[in-house]
Amino acid sequence: MKHHTVTKGFTHQNQKHDSAVKQVTGRAEYTDDIAEPAGTLHAYLGVSDVAHAKLNGIDLSKVRDADGVVAVLTADDIPGANDISPTGRNDEPVFPTEKIEFHGQPLFAVIAETRDAARRAAELAEVDCDVLPHAIDPVSARDAGMPLITEPLKLERGDIDKGFATAQNRIKGQVTVGGQDHMYLEGHIAFAVPGEDEDVVVHCSTQHPSEAQHMVAHVLGVPSNAVVVNVRRMGGGFGGKESQMNLFCAVAAIGAKKLGRPVKIRPDRDQDMTATGKRHDFVIDYDIGFDNDGRIEAVSGEFAARCGYSSDLSGPVTDRALFHADNAYFYPHVRLTSRPQKTNTVSNTAFRGFGGPQGVIAAERMIEEIAFALDKDPLDVRKANFYGDGTDGRNLTPYHQSVDDNIIGRVVEELEESSDYRARREGIRAFNAKGGILRRGIALTPVKFGISFTATHYNQAGALIHVYNDGSIHLNHGGTEMGQGLNTKVAQVVAEAFQVDFNRIKITKTTTEKVPNTSATAASSGSDLNGMAALNAAEQIKARLVSFAAESRGVSEDAVSFGPTGISIGTDVVPFDKLVKEAYMARVHLSATGFYKTPDIHWDRAAGKGRPFYYYAYGAACSEVTIDTLTGEYRVERADILHDVGRSLNPALDKGQVEGAFIQGMGWLTTEELWWDDEGRLRTHAPSTYKIPLASDRPREFNVKLADWSENREMTIKRSKAVGEPPFMLGISVFEALSMAVASVADYRICPRLEAPATPERVLLAVERLKAGA
Amino acid sequence: MTNIKMTVNGKSVSGEVPDETLLSEFLRENLRLTGTHVGCDTSQCGACVVHVNGKALKACTTLAASLEGAEVTTIEGLANGGELHPMQQAFNDNHGLQCGFCTPGMIMTSVDMVNRYKAEGKELTEEAIRDELEGNICRCTGYHNIVKSVEDAAAKM
Numbered sequence: 001m002k003h004h005t006v007t008k009g010f011t012h013q014n015q016k017h018d019s020a021v022k023q024v025t026g027r028a029e030y031t032d033d034i035a036e037p038a039g040t041l042h043a044y045l046g047v048s049d050v051a052h053a054k055l056n057g058i059d060l061s062k063v064r065d066a067d068g069v070v071a072v073l074t075a076d077d078i079p080g081a082n083d084i085s086p087t088g089r090n091d092e093p094v095f096p097t098e099k100i101e102f103h104g105q106p107l108f109a110v111i112a113e114t115r116d117a118a119r120r121a122a123e124l125a126e127v128d129c130d131v132l133p134h135a136i137d138p139v140s141a142r143d144a145g146m147p148l149i150t151e152p153l154k155l156e157r158g159d160i161d162k163g164f165a166t167a168q169n170r171i172k173g174q175v176t177v178g179g180q181d182h183m184y185l186e187g188h189i190a191f192a193v194p195g196e197d198e199d200v201v202v203h204c205s206t207q208h209p210s211e212a213q214h215m216v217a218h219v220l221g222v223p224s225n226a227v228v229v230n231v232r233r234m235g236g237g238f239g240g241k242e243s244q245m246n247l248f249c250a251v252a253a254i255g256a257k258k259l260g261r262p263v264k265i266r267p268d269r270d271q272d273m274t275a276t277g278k279r280h281d282f283v284i285d286y287d288i289g290f291d292n293d294g295r296i297e298a299v300s301g302e303f304a305a306r307c308g309y310s311s312d313l314s315g316p317v318t319d320r321a322l323f324h325a326d327n328a329y330f331y332p333h334v335r336l337t338s339r340p341q342k343t344n345t346v347s348n349t350a351f352r353g354f355g356g357p358q359g360v361i362a363a364e365r366m367i368e369e370i371a372f373a374l375d376k377d378p379l380d381v382r383k384a385n386f387y388g389d390g391t392d393g394r395n396l397t398p399y400h401q402s403v404d405d406n407i408i409g410r411v412v413e414e415l416e417e418s419s420d421y422r423a424r425r426e427g428i429r430a431f432n433a434k435g436g437i438l439r440r441g442i443a444l445t446p447v448k449f450g451i452s453f454t455a456t457h458y459n460q461a462g463a464l465i466h467v468y469n470d471g472s473i474h475l476n477h478g479g480t481e482m483g484q485g486l487n488t489k490v491a492q493v494v495a496e497a498f499q500v501d502f503n504r505i506k507i508t509k510t511t512t513e514k515v516p517n518t519s520a521t522a523a524s525s526g527s528d529l530n531g532m533a534a535l536n537a538a539e540q541i542k543a544r545l546v547s548f549a550a551e552s553r554g555v556s557e558d559a560v561s562f563g564p565t566g567i568s569i570g571t572d573v574v575p576f577d578k579l580v581k582e583a584y585m586a587r588v589h590l591s592a593t594g595f596y597k598t599p600d601i602h603w604d605r606a607a608g609k610g611r612p613f614y615y616y617a618y619g620a621a622c623s624e625v626t627i628d629t630l631t632g633e634y635r636v637e638r639a640d641i642l643h644d645v646g647r648s649l650n651p652a653l654d655k656g657q658v659e660g661a662f663i664q665g666m667g668w669l670t671t672e673e674l675w676w677d678d679e680g681r682l683r684t685h686a687p688s689t690y691k692i693p694l695a696s697d698r699p700r701e702f703n704v705k706l707a708d709w710s711e712n713r714e715m716t717i718k719r720s721k722a723v724g725e726p727p728f729m730l731g732i733s734v735f736e737a738l739s740m741a742v743a744s745v746a747d748y749r750i751c752p753r754l755e756a757p758a759t760p761e762r763v764l765l766a767v768e769r770l771k772a773g774a
Numbered sequence: 775m776t777n778i779k780m781t782v783n784g785k786s787v788s789g790e791v792p793d794e795t796l797l798s799e800f801l802r803e804n805l806r807l808t809g810t811h812v813g814c815d816t817s818q819c820g821a822c823v824v825h826v827n828g829k830a831l832k833a834c835t836t837l838a839a840s841l842e843g844a845e846v847t848t849i850e851g852l853a854n855g856g857e858l859h860p861m862q863q864a865f866n867d868n869h870g871l872q873c874g875f876c877t878p879g880m881i882m883t884s885v886d887m888v889n890r891y892k893a894e895g896k897e898l899t900e901e902a903i904r905d906e907l908e909g910n911i912c913r914c915t916g917y918h919n920i921v922k923s924v925e926d927a928a929a930k931m
Contacts, residue, residue, distance in 0.1 A: 016866065016869065017869065017871065017872070019874060020865075020866045020869075020871060020874075021858070021866060022874075023865075023871050023874030023877045023878075024849075024858065024862040024863075024865045024866050024871065024874075024877055024878075024881060025809070025849065025850065025852075025853055025858070025862060026807070026808070026809015026810070026848065026849035026850045026878045027809065027850070028874050029808070030808075030811070030875065032802075032808070032812070033802075033808035035806070116792075116794070182913075183911075183913050184873070184875075184913060185811070185813040185819060185821055185873065185875035185876045185911065185912070185913055186811070186813065186873070186875045187813070233873070233874070234873060235811070235813075235873045235874070235875025235876075236872075236873045236875060236913050236914055238913070268815045269813070269814040269815055269816065482873055483871075483872030483873025483874065483875075483914045484872065485872070652869050653869070656869050656872060656914075656915060656919060659915060659916040659918040659919070660872065660913075660914045660915045660916040661916075662916060663915075663916030663917065663918075664913070664916070686814060686816060686818065687814050687816075687818035687819055687911060688816060688818050692911060692913060693916075693917075694904075694907070694908050694911065694917075695903070695904040695905075695907035695908065695910075695912075695917040695920065695921060696904040696905050696907070696908055698904070698916060698917050698918065698921075702918055704918070
C-alpha cells in the first residue's frame with residue numbers, strides 16, 4: 001500500500017506569511033532596525049517654503065555652525081549627475097540650482113552626529129530667491145500656460161463624430177477625482193555604508209532596488225557594479241516606494257562616500273508627505289452618446305492630471321488612466337486623450353492602480369449619468385454595456401486589444417444574487433421614500449484590470465536558487481516584500497517544484513548582488529513574474545538531479561519523479577537530502593538562475609494600438625451606505641465582494657489583499673483629502689490632518705469571496721492572477737452608493753455632482769445643491 | 775543629560791541620555807529593542823505602543839526621563855519564553871498582518887484592551903474592538919483580520 005504524505009506549503013494553500021512570527025514578536029527587521037556601525041551619521045533635508053521661485057542662493061553658514069553638524073550637502077557636492085528622474089528625462093534634480101518648483105522641495109541636506117541635530121540645523125538656512133507665480137492644480141496650470149510634463153496619449157477607435165451624430169442621447173460632464181497619500185506605516189528611509197574603491201551598500205525601503213542602484217551610481221558618477229542595494233522588507237509601499245526612494249538613497253550615498261562614514265536618512269512623517277509624490281488627482285471631462293436602452297454609442301474623454309513639477313512616472317500613469325477608462329464596458333466609438341499637466345506641486349507618482357482607478361471611476365460616473373438620465377437601475381446600464389464574449393463584435397478595447405478572457409458577466413451575476421442586490425435596493429428606495437434625515441444608497445460596481453507593465457521591457461524577472469549539500473534551499477528573486485506575501489508565494493512555488501516542506505526554503509533579502517536588472521515590484525506583477533522565474537530556476541536544478549539520479553541507478557529519466565517523501569528512482573525512494581548529497585559528491589551543479597519574460601505582449605504607443613496586457617483580472621463589489629443629510633456624515637453598512645484571482649496561489653493572502661485594497665480604495669474616495677493652501681503648501685501633511693480609514697470605518701458587514709471557479713486562461717504561474725491592484729477599484733462601489741443616497745433627496749432625477757473624495761463636507765454640499773435645485 | 779532607570783521586559787535597565795530622549799528612542803537605540811516602531815512621530819499611528827505599568831502608551835511622544843522606575847513591556851517582552859502570547863498567536867493564526875509595521879503596536883494596544891475589559895467585567899464586542907483601535911492605523915489589511923485576531927485572542931486570554 002502506498003503512503004501519501006500531505007506536505008504543507010505548496011501552492012493553492014493558505015500558507016502563513018513567512019514573516020508572521022517575526023512580525024508578531026517584533027523580530028522582523030526593517031531598515032531602521034539594522035544595527036548601526038560606530039560612527040554612523042544622520043541626514044535631514046532642508047526644504048523650500050515657497051512654491052515657485054528663482055533661486056539666487058542659499059546661505060548655509062548658520063546650518064554649518066549648528067551643534068553636531070558634520071557637513072551640508074548641496075548640488076555642488078554631487079560627484080555625478082544631479083538627476084534622479086526615473087524615466088531619464090533629466091527633469092528631477094536631487095537639489096535644484098536655479099529654480100524652486102514646489103513648496104517643500106528639498107534644497108540641501110544636513111549631516112550631523114544625531115538625527116535631532118540634523119533636523120534642528122536644517123531649519124537655519126536662509127534662502128535667497130525671487131518668488132514667482134505658481135499654479136497648483138491642472139486647470140489653473142493649463143490656464144496659466146504651463147506645459148505638459150510629458151507627451152500626452154490618444155486612444156481612438158471607430159468614428160467618434162458618427163457615433164455622436166447617431167446617438168439618441170448625449171451628456172457632457174466633468175468629474176474631479178482627488179489624489180491620495182500612500183501613508184505606508186514605515187516612511188522612507190535609506191542607510192548607506194561606504195566601502196572600498198567606489199563601492200557603497202545602501203539598505204533602504206524600496207519597491208525598486210535596481211532603480212535605486214542605478215540612481216545612486218548615476219549621482220555618484222560610478223558604474224552600477226559599485227553599488228549594492230538591499231531590501232529585506234518594507235513597512236508598506238503601495239507604489240510610493242517605486243521611484244520616490246531615489247532622493248533618499250542618493251543623499252545617503254553621497255554623504256557616505258563624501259565623509260567615509262555610514263549615513264542614514266529618515267524624514268519625519270510631515271516631510272515624507274510633503275517631499276514625496278502621491279496619487280495623481282484628475283479633472284476628467286467626458287462626453288457620452290447613448291441609446292434609449294442605455295447602451296453607449298460614443299465616448300470622448302479628456303483626462304487632465306496634476307503631475308507636479310517633474311515627469312517622474314506621470315507618463316505611464318496617465319496612459320494607464322486611459323487604458324482603464326473603459327473599465328468593463330465596450331465603447332463602439334471612442335476617443336480618449338490625456339493631459340499630463342505640469343504644476344507647482346510635488347511630483348506625483350505611482351500608487352496602487354497607477355492611474356487605472358482614475359480611469360475606472362470616470363467610466364462608472366458615465367454609467368451613473370446614463371442611468372439617472374434614463375431612470376434606470378445603474379446595474380442594468382452596466383450590464384448592457386459589458387464587453388461581449390467575442391461572438392458579438394463587442395470585445396475590442398479603445399487600444400485595440402480584444403478582451404478574450406471576459407468573465408465579468410458571471411462575476412456580477414453571482415454577486416448580484418449573493419448580495420441580494422435587487423431586493424435590498426427596493427428596500428432602500430422604500431426607506432428613502434419616507435423622506436427621513438437619514439438616507440441610504442447601494443451600488444454594485446465591476447472592475448476589469450489589465451495585467452502587465454505597459455512598458456513591455458519591464459515584464460521580465462530573475463531568480464537565484466542554491467541547493468546546499470545538506471539539502472537546505474536558498475531562494476532569492478528580484479521582487480520585494482512589502483507585506484503582500486510575495487516571498488511566501490514564491491517559496492510555495494519552489495517548495496512544490498522540489499516537493500519539499502516550505503520550511504526547508506530560506507527566503508532571503510532582495511539584493512542587486514544576486515539578481516540584477518530587476519523591475520519594480522509593481523503593477524501587481526510580483527508573483528506572476530518572480531514566481532515564474534523561481535520556477536524556472538528550480539526546474540533547471542531538478543533536471544540535473546533527475547539526470548544524475550537516472551544515471552546513478554541505471555534507469556531512464558522517465559523513471560525518476562519528485563514526491564513528498566523523496567525522489568522515486570525506479571523502485572527506490574531516496575530522500576531529498578540524500579540525493580542532494582550524492583549529487584554534490586558526483587559534482588552536480590546545484591545552483592541556478594531563473595528567468596522569465598511575459599509572452600505575447602506588445603504596445604505601440606504612437607499608434608495607440610497593441611496588446612499591452614497579458615490578461616485581465618475581474619471583480620465586483622456591492623456596497624450599502626447611510627448618510628445623514630443634515631451633517632453629510634455617513635457610514636458603510638455592508639460590503640460584499642466577489643473577486644477573481646484565477647487559481648489562487650494562497651487564498652488567505654489573496655483575501656487579505658482584496659480586503660485591504662477595498663478599504664484603501666474606499667479611503668481614496670471618501671475621507672482621504674489632500675488639500676493645498678493658496679501658497680501651494682500641503683496642509684494635510686500627517687495622520688492628524690489626513691484621514692485614512694480606521695478600524696471603525698470598515699463596513700459593518702464585510703463579506704469577501706474569491707471566485708474560486710476562475711482559472712487564468714494564460715499560462716501564468718499555476719494559473720493564478722495578479723491581486724495587488726485590481727481590488728482597489730472595488731472601493732468605487734462605496735462612492736456610487738453615496739451618490740445614490742445623495743440623489744434620493746431629489747427623487748433620483750438628477751445625477752449628483754459628487755466630487756471625489758466624497759468627504760462628509762462634499763456629501764453635505766451635494767445634498768444642499770440638490771435640495772436647492774429641487 | 776539625565777540618568778534614567780526603569781524595568782524593561784522584566785530586566786532592570788539604566789542609561790544616561792539627553793533630557794529630550796523619547797521612550798521610543800531609548801528602547802530602540804539604547805536597548806536595541808527595535809520591535810517598537812516609529813510610524814508618524816506624533817502619536818497618531820500607534821506603531822510605537824508599549825505598556826507602561828500595565829497600560830498602553832505611545833512611546834514616540836513620551837519622554838524616557840518621565841518614566842523613572844516604571845515597568846515597561848515591549849513587544850519583545852510579551853511572549854512567555856518560546857510560547858507566543860495569545861494575542862500574538864491570534865494575529866499569526868488569523869493573518870492579522872501584512873507588512874507587519876503596525877503589528878507590534880496593534881498587539882500591545884489589543885492586549886491592554888482585552889485586559890481592561892476583563893478587569894472591568896465588560897463585554898468586548900466587535901463594535902468595541904473597532905472603536906478601541908482608533909489610535910492604531912493599519913494601511914494594509916483593511917482591519918478585517920485584525921479585528922478577528924483580537925476577538926480570537928480575547929476568547930483565550
